[in-house]
Amino acid sequence: MENKKALIELKNISKxxxxxxxxxxxxLTIYENEFxxxxxxxxxxxxxxxxxxxxxxxxxxxxxIINAKVFNDLPPYARPIHTVFQKYAxxxxxxxxxxxxxxLNNRTWNYxxxxxxxxxxxxxxxxxxxxKPISVKKAIKNLIYKDSLQALKLVKLEGFISRKVDQxxxxxxxxxxxxxxxxxxxxxxxxxxxxxALDLKLRQNMQYELKEMQRNLGITFLFVxxxxxxxxxxxxxxxxxxxxxxxxxxxxxxxxxxxxxRYVANFIGETNIIKGTYIKKDLVNFLDVDxxxxxxxxxxxxxxxxxxxxxxxxxxxxxxAKLVGEVVFSLFKxxxxxxxxxxxMEKLLVHTYExxxxxxxxxxxxxxxxxxxxxxxxxxxxx
Amino acid sequence: xEKQYASIKDYGYRDFTKLNKIYSIIKKLLVILxxxxxxxxxxxxxxxxxxxSRNLSSFTRLSFQWYLNIVREQELMNAIKNTFLVSxxxxxxxxxxxxxxxxxLYALSKKSRVLWMLLNNVPILNADIVTGFSLMLMFRxxxxxFPNIFGLFTLVMAHLFFTMPFVILSVMPKLKETDPxxxxxxxxxxxxPYKALIKVVIPAIKAGIFSGMLLALTMSIDxxxxxxxxxxxxxxNLSIWIYAVIGRRNLTPSVYAFSTLxxxxxxxxLLTYQFLQRQKKxxxxxxxxxxxxxxQS
Amino acid sequence: MNKEFRVLSRPYMVWLSVLVFFPxxxxxxxxxxxxxxxxxxxxxxxxxxxxxxLTQSSTIIAFRNSLIxxxxxxxxxxxxxxxxxxxxxxxxxxxxxxxLTLVILPMWSNLILRTESLANIMSENNILKSLLGFxxxxxxxxxxxxxxxxxxxxxxPFMILxxxxxxxxxDFxxxxxxxxxxxxPLKKFWKVVFPLSLKxxxxxxxxxxxxxxxxxxxxxxxxxxxxxxxGNIIDNKFIYTNYNHGALLxxxxxxxxxxxxxxxxxxxxxxxxxx
Numbered sequence: 001m002e003n004k005k006a007l008i009e010l011k012n013i014s015k016x017x018x019x020x021x022x023x024x025x026x027x028l029t030i031y032e033n034e035f036x037x038x039x040x041x042x043x044x045x046x047x048x049x050x051x052x053x054x055x056x057x058x059x060x061x062x063x064x065i066i067n068a069k070v071f072n073d074l075p076p077y078a079r080p081i082h083t084v085f086q087k088y089a090x091x092x093x094x095x096x097x098x099x100x101x102x103x104l105n106n107r108t109w110n111y112x113x114x115x116x117x118x119x120x121x122x123x124x125x126x127x128x129x130x131x132k133p134i135s136v137k138k139a140i141k142n143l144i145y146k147d148s149l150q151a152l153k154l155v156k157l158e159g160f161i162s163r164k165v166d167q168x169x170x171x172x173x174x175x176x177x178x179x180x181x182x183x184x185x186x187x188x189x190x191x192x193x194x195x196x197a198l199d200l201k202l203r204q205n206m207q208y209e210l211k212e213m214q215r216n217l218g219i220t221f222l223f224v225x226x227x228x229x230x231x232x233x234x235x236x237x238x239x240x241x242x243x244x245x246x247x248x249x250x251x252x253x254x255x256x257x258x259x260x261x262r263y264v265a266n267f268i269g270e271t272n273i274i275k276g277t278y279i280k281k282d283l284v285n286f287l288d289v290d291x292x293x294x295x296x297x298x299x300x301x302x303x304x305x306x307x308x309x310x311x312x313x314x315x316x317x318x319x320x321a322k323l324v325g326e327v328v329f330s331l332f333k334x335x336x337x338x339x340x341x342x343x344x345m346e347k348l349l350v351h352t353y354e355x356x357x358x359x360x361x362x363x364x365x366x367x368x369x370x371x372x373x374x375x376x377x378x379x380x381x382x383x
Numbered sequence: 384x385e386k387q388y389a390s391i392k393d394y395g396y397r398d399f400t401k402l403n404k405i406y407s408i409i410k411k412l413l414v415i416l417x418x419x420x421x422x423x424x425x426x427x428x429x430x431x432x433x434x435x436s437r438n439l440s441s442f443t444r445l446s447f448q449w450y451l452n453i454v455r456e457q458e459l460m461n462a463i464k465n466t467f468l469v470s471x472x473x474x475x476x477x478x479x480x481x482x483x484x485x486x487x488l489y490a491l492s493k494k495s496r497v498l499w500m501l502l503n504n505v506p507i508l509n510a511d512i513v514t515g516f517s518l519m520l521m522f523r524x525x526x527x528x529f530p531n532i533f534g535l536f537t538l539v540m541a542h543l544f545f546t547m548p549f550v551i552l553s554v555m556p557k558l559k560e561t562d563p564x565x566x567x568x569x570x571x572x573x574x575x576p577y578k579a580l581i582k583v584v585i586p587a588i589k590a591g592i593f594s595g596m597l598l599a600l601t602m603s604i605d606x607x608x609x610x611x612x613x614x615x616x617x618x619x620n621l622s623i624w625i626y627a628v629i630g631r632r633n634l635t636p637s638v639y640a641f642s643t644l645x646x647x648x649x650x651x652x653l654l655t656y657q658f659l660q661r662q663k664k665x666x667x668x669x670x671x672x673x674x675x676x677x678x679q680s
Numbered sequence: 681m682n683k684e685f686r687v688l689s690r691p692y693m694v695w696l697s698v699l700v701f702f703p704x705x706x707x708x709x710x711x712x713x714x715x716x717x718x719x720x721x722x723x724x725x726x727x728x729x730x731x732x733x734l735t736q737s738s739t740i741i742a743f744r745n746s747l748i749x750x751x752x753x754x755x756x757x758x759x760x761x762x763x764x765x766x767x768x769x770x771x772x773x774x775x776x777x778x779x780l781t782l783v784i785l786p787m788w789s790n791l792i793l794r795t796e797s798l799a800n801i802m803s804e805n806n807i808l809k810s811l812l813g814f815x816x817x818x819x820x821x822x823x824x825x826x827x828x829x830x831x832x833x834x835x836x837p838f839m840i841l842x843x844x845x846x847x848x849x850x851d852f853x854x855x856x857x858x859x860x861x862x863x864x865p866l867k868k869f870w871k872v873v874f875p876l877s878l879k880x881x882x883x884x885x886x887x888x889x890x891x892x893x894x895x896x897x898x899x900x901x902x903x904x905x906x907x908x909x910x911g912n913i914i915d916n917k918f919i920y921t922n923y924n925h926g927a928l929l930x931x932x933x934x935x936x937x938x939x940x941x942x943x944x945x946x947x948x949x950x951x952x953x954x955x
Contacts, residue, residue, distance in 0.1 A: 056856055069389035076859040078394040083860045089853035093875045103861030106871055111395040111862075184861065396864060414767055417760050418782075420833045424794035425786050427801050427808065434807065439800045441810035480692075487689025490682060499693065501945060505700050508886065508941050509934075510894030512911050516930045517703035520710055520923060544699045547692075566682055576684050607792055607897060612918065625792045626897060634796070642789045649788050653781050661775070 004031040007188060007220050008053060013062035015048055023048050024244040025062070030188070030222060035214050037223045037231040040241035040267070046224045048244075050190050053222065054083050067187075082181035083190040087197065088173045090165040096176055097161045101148040103184045112140050115185075151179035154213070171202045178210075182217070191223045195230065207233050228268050232256065240264050256309075261377050265307050272348050276306040276373070284373065287343055289322055292368040304373045310338070310351040312370035321363025327356045425646055432639035449640040456637045462624035463641065469535065469610075469620060470603040473542035477603075478596040480543075481550030486584065488551065489558040503552065506545045511608035514545060519612040533615030541613045542603045549602060550595035557591030558584075704934065711928035730924045734932070739913060743932075746909045749824075750893035753831040757888045758881060760832075761839030765880075766873075768840075769847045780844060784837045795830055795901045802826045802902070822904040830902045831892050839884035846880025847873070882947045886940045894933050 008030040015023040023045040030036050038046035051057050053064060055076030064071045071079060082103070090099050098105075104112065113121065113136075124139040152158050155175035165173060174194060181189055191210075195203045211234045214221045225231055231238050232252045240247045240255060240263075248260045259265035262273055276286030278298040284291050286306045298304055318324055325343035332338075339350045341362055348364075356362055391398055431439060435446035454460060488499055506514060522537050565587060569579035585592070607622035614623060628634050709715070714727040733739055768779045786794065801808045802821040809815045820826045850873060858868040896911030905912075910929060917926035 054856075054860060056859075066389070069387045071389045074389050074391055074394075075865075076856070077862045077864055078389075078391050078396050080394075081860075083857070085853050085857060087851075087853060089851065089857035091854060091857075091872060091876075102858075102871075103863075106861070106863050106867055108395055114395075180861070410767070413760075413763065417764055417836075420829075421783065421786050421836065423801075423833065424798050425789050427797040428789065428793060430807055430811070431797060431800070439807055440803070440805040442807050483688045484692035486685050487687065487692065490685040491689060499689070499696070501941075502696050502700060504941065504944070505696075508890065508944065509937055510890050512894040512896065512914055513707075513930045513934050513937065514703075516914060516918065516926060517707040518699070519918075520706045520927060521703040523923070524706055547695075551692075570682075576682055580685065601788060605787065605791055608895075622790055622792050625790060625796070629792070629796050629901070638793060639797075642793050646785070646789050650785060653785075654778075657775065657778055657781075 004034070006030070007032050007067065008222075009063075009065040010049070010053075011063045011065065013049070013052065013059045013064065015045075015052060015057065015059050022244050023052075023059070026244070026246055028239065028246065028249075030220060033218050033220060034236045035211065035221045035223065035234055037225060037235040037238045038241060039225060039228060039231040039238050041226055043243075044241040045244035046239075046241050047192055050083075050192055050222065050224050053188075054081055054190055055079050080186060081188045081190060082184050082186040083192065084174075084177050084181050084194045086192045086194065088177040088194075090173055090176055090180070092164075092166055094165070095161070096157065096163050096165060096168070097145075097148050097152065099165060099176055100151055100179045100183055101144050102180060104144045104147070109137065109140070112144075116140065116143055147183050148179070151183040152176075154182065155179045170197055171206070174198065174206065178213075182213075182219075186219065188220045188222060191221060193225055195225070196227075203230070210234060232268075240267060258372055259307060259374065261374055262305060265374070270310055270349055272308045272310065274306045274308065274346060274348075275376075276304050278302045278304050278373065282368070284371065287323060287346060291322065291366060291371055293371040293373070294368045296373045298373070298375075303376050305376055307372040307374060308348075308366060308370060310349040311336070312366060313348070313350045313352070314365045314367065315350070315352040315354050316363045316365050318361060318363040321365060323364040325362055325364065327358050327360050327362050330356065330358055425643075428639045429643045429646075431636060432643045434636065437636060449636040450644070452635070452637045453641050453644075456635055458624065458628075459635065459637055459641065462619050462621045465618060466604060466620040466622075469538045469542055470600060472539050473546055473603050474596060474600045476539075477543055477546040477550050477599045478592060481547045481595060481599075482554055482585070482588075482592050484547070485551040485554035485558060486580065489555060500551075500555070503548045506548045507552070511606075512612075515541070515609035515612035518544065518609070522613065531615075533613070534618045535615075537613045537615065538610060538618065538620070541609050542606065545606075545609060546599035546603050549598040550592070553595035553598060554588055554591040557588040561587045707927045707930055707934075710923055711931050713924075715924070730928050733925045733928060738908070739910070739929070742908045742910045742913050745899075745907055746893050746911070749827060749831060749899070749907075749909070750889050752828060753835060753892045754885050754889045756828070756832045757836045757839040758885060761836045761884060761888075762843050762877075762881065764836075765840045765843035765847055768844055776844075776848075780841065783840050787837050791834065792897055792901070794834070795898050798830050799826070799901050799904075802829075822902075822906050824903070824907060826902040827899050827907055830898050831895075834898060835888040835892060838887035842884030842887060843877060843880040846877040846883075850876045879947050883944060886944055890937060890940060893936060 006029050008028075010026055010028040013023055013026045013028075014021060022043075026045075026049065028049075038049060040046050048057070052059050053066075055071070055074060055078075058072060066079065066081070091102060094102065104115070107115070116124075120143070121136060121139050124143055125134055125136065128134045128139060128142060149158065149161070152161065155178050157172060157175050157179065160168065160172065160176075165176065168176065174197075177194070195206050198206060207230060210221070210223075214234075223231075223234065235252055237250060238252055238255050239249050242263055248255055248264045250258075255264065256268050259268060259271075265271050265273055274286045276284050278296070278300065279285050279290065280300050281297075282292055282294055284293045284296075284304065284306060296304075323343050325341040325348065327339050328342045328347070329340035330337060333351075336351045336353055337355060339352070339356060339362070341348045341350050341364070343364075350362075350364065430442065432449055433445055433447070434442050435444040435448065436442075488496055488503075491499065518537075518541050522532055525532055561584065565583055566576075566579060569583045570576065574582065605622070606620075607626065610620050611623050611626070614620070619627065625634065625638060711730060712726060712728065714725055714729070764783065768776060768783075771779065773779060799821065800806055802817050802819075804815070804819045804821070806815070817826075817829075820829075854872055854876070855868060858872045859865070863871060894911050896909055896915045899907050899909045900912055900915075910933065914926045914929050917923070917929070
């Protein structure tokens with residue numbers, strides 16, 4: 001990431017509501033062309049950060065730097081940023097195409113001349129003047145219409161141009177909101193839980209399409225969600241937040257596999273967190289068994305939290321097993337079975353394709369590279 | 384690297400900060416002037432009520448004598464009594480009947496509900512003079528059968544006619560807000576429909592009923608035109624009486640005193656109500672403080 | 681809601697139909713017949729002889745006065761009322777309800793009394809002058825300015841309430857979206873806020889226009905009988921029990937009202953901004 005150009009830098013940003021600090025000294029750099037997700041439960045400050053970047057609220061401390069310029073005091077309309085709102089915020093008095101063209105239609109002619117460039121406007125005039133002479137303003141209006149159509153085509157709504165927005169489904173409204181932002185060719189698109197109101201199937205489709213769009217258009221997407229699966233599928237990098245503080249920043253894989261603390265581990269999918277002891281290099285003890293591990297460095301004899309994802313257990317014959325437990329609860333989940341396995345005093349969550357009955361003994365092993373360890377943090381008592 | 388600050392001019396906008404400051408001063412001035420305009424008449428009424436002299440052209444000395452005199456003014460007391468008699472009967476009936484009528488209208492299919500709500504708007508939108516005059520004509524035609532119809536009866540009927548639509552109009556949105564399953568849930572628990580209506584629906588819409596009642600009372604107490612046409616000889620409410628007396632240029636300042644007292648009482652009533660509401664809310668907020676924080680982010 | 685409750689609406693349907701239509705029919709009937717106290721039932725017949733009242737110059741002047749004052753009042757109320765409603769919406773004061781109540785509070789004192797006290801302070805020697813030392817209105821008693829001032833400040837609360845109701849319903853996210861798309865606050869107002877509040881403006885305008893058009897007490901008191909509205913003529917016909925003429929004039933006002941109701945239903949189907 002180092003060789004990429006930084007688009008937005010947040011430096012030591014803080015914001016409070018009614019004396020309660022909701023964003024605490026956040027530092028964050030967002031690069032060109034990346035899909036960055038702010039992930040966390042409601043109240044973690046993620047939307048506040050988004051709204052500060054958009055300019056709807058001002059940070060009390062710190063600087064918002066966009067394209068190497070400090071933007072703290074600029075109103076939202078002067079920022080090269082557009083937002084897709086949670087409930088879409090489409091204008092009910094306008095039809096679909098007027099909603100999409102709204103931003104450009106209300107710019108000054110100066111702005112629009114720069115926006116399209118002399119060459120493009122002149123070629124448009126040439127093309128349209130075949131039949132009768134045409135003014136610059138008319139040519140620009142025509143370009144805006146063309147662009148809006150193009151944006152609607154991009155979101156697959158070209159057939160809905162003159163529809164009223166309240167006659168659209170939630171998914172379609174979502175697409176109009178997207179087109180309305182994209183037509184302005186923003187450098188950065190902010191998306192505030194835009195998929196939260198859609199049903200599961202539609203949401204999964206949109207996730208895929210959003211990712212495609214971001215890749216093809218080369219725009220930076222800053223996405224806010226509380227849904228970890230959504231974050232996993234789309235993001236290049238994820239920022240996990242809690243109570244206004246960034247917990248972990250990294251690729252989806254690293255966050256999933258190497259959570260930095262209990263909070264992140266619990267938030268990113270189901271997991272087992274077991275107390276253990278780091279014995280020496282590549283050896284850890286938990287559940288009274290020594291396991292080979294790799295890649296972690298702690299003091300010898302230090303207490304650690306061991307993280308094992310439910311699907312990382314291997315179910316084996318009892319005699320080959322390193323851990324033997326009893327199935328106490330089973331759930332059929334379609335692709336796999338989910339079991340609660342009691343080993344000693346600890347209950348483990350195990351995903352496997354094999355079938356077991358409640359009450360049956362079950363043998364488990366774990367590959368060394370599937371064992372992840374975190375420093376014990378007493379203040380973190382789960383989510 | 385030196386810090387660069389983005390300026391609004393770089394992005395094609397002009398800086399109106401100075402103009403905005405001037406505008407905000409003009410704005411404040413205008414607000415004050417308009418509010419003064421709205422309050423001018425009741426301020427003057429209050430001043431007139433405190434003037435010792437009956438003469439309205441100059442303020443001689445501060446005096447509370449007109450306040451003490453209210454109860455001694457026979458005609459005024461009579462007009463006040465009539466006003467409250469008509470308004471309280473009309474308001475109680477309008478609130479009670481209007482609530483059940485609104486529930487009935489809400490149960491209709493959407494198409495006929497819209498139609499009847501349209502008709503319900505007629506007494507609200509119709510000019511008082513048309514309502515008053517036409518009702519008067521109708522009652523006159525009825526005089527053939529009931530010769531002594533004009534008086535309390537015609538006034539209450541007329542007031543009911545134009546206050547009930549307000550009750551219905553303020554109950555209806557509350558009905559729309561109620562959970563459509565509320566009724567079903569009550570029925571499912573074995574409660575009979577009309578019992579469920581009273582136990583479940585009425586409590587859910589009580590805010591609407593209350594505001595409808597206040598509205599009905601306000602409209603009824605302040606009505607002049609409709610009452611003017613539909614009253615019988617001798618049955619004057621406050622408006623009609625004042626209208627008649629100012630024609631004779633012979634109004635006792637006790638009227639101003641009464642009006643000022645009424646204004647003060649409404650103001651105090653409203654402020655207390657607000658204060659109580661806020662205290663109630665304050666308590667709720669303490670309980671929900673965590674959720675209010677989460678809703679902000 | 682349970683269909684069983686539909687029966688509750690039946691009495692109201694009867695009541696509304698009777699009291700909306702019957703008086704109006706009676707009014708039309710009386711306007712177009714020879715019926716008056718001297719005519720016995722057997723002699724009632726259709727008569728257009730009362731129509732001459734409509735072409736009398738005093739009637740025409742009265743209609744012109746009513747219409748001009750109603751339009752001017754509505755326009756001024758729209759400008760200032762919208763301004764106040766918008767300021768209330770923007771105000772940082774948390775309890776908007778208190779602000780609104782303060783705006784309507786004057787409406788709770790008697791209209792006739794308020795008008796009369798306005799008339800008092802518009803005359804040359806008045807109680808305010810004796811307190812302040814100068815005349816705030818100059819000497820406008822009996823002029824059109826006095827009438828207009830009275831009408832505007834009597835009916836402006838209706839406009840403020842309707843517009844505020846409409847403004848309050850505008851989703852704040854829409855305003856943010858407009859800013860986000862590059863509109864300055866002023867442009868945002870004209871392109872988003874104002875179009876979305878039109879419903880309230882229409883309702884408010886009608887709530888101001890109709891009582892002004894058809895009123896008679898305010899012009900009579902404030903113009904000292906100099907400026908005659910159509911309502912004053914109806915009032916006179918009522919006093920001299922010439923019901924045929926009064927009814928006919930009221931029918932004309934009714935036509936204006938029906939037009940307004942049609943306009944309102946076009947903008948606001950179930951009367952949500954009426955309150």
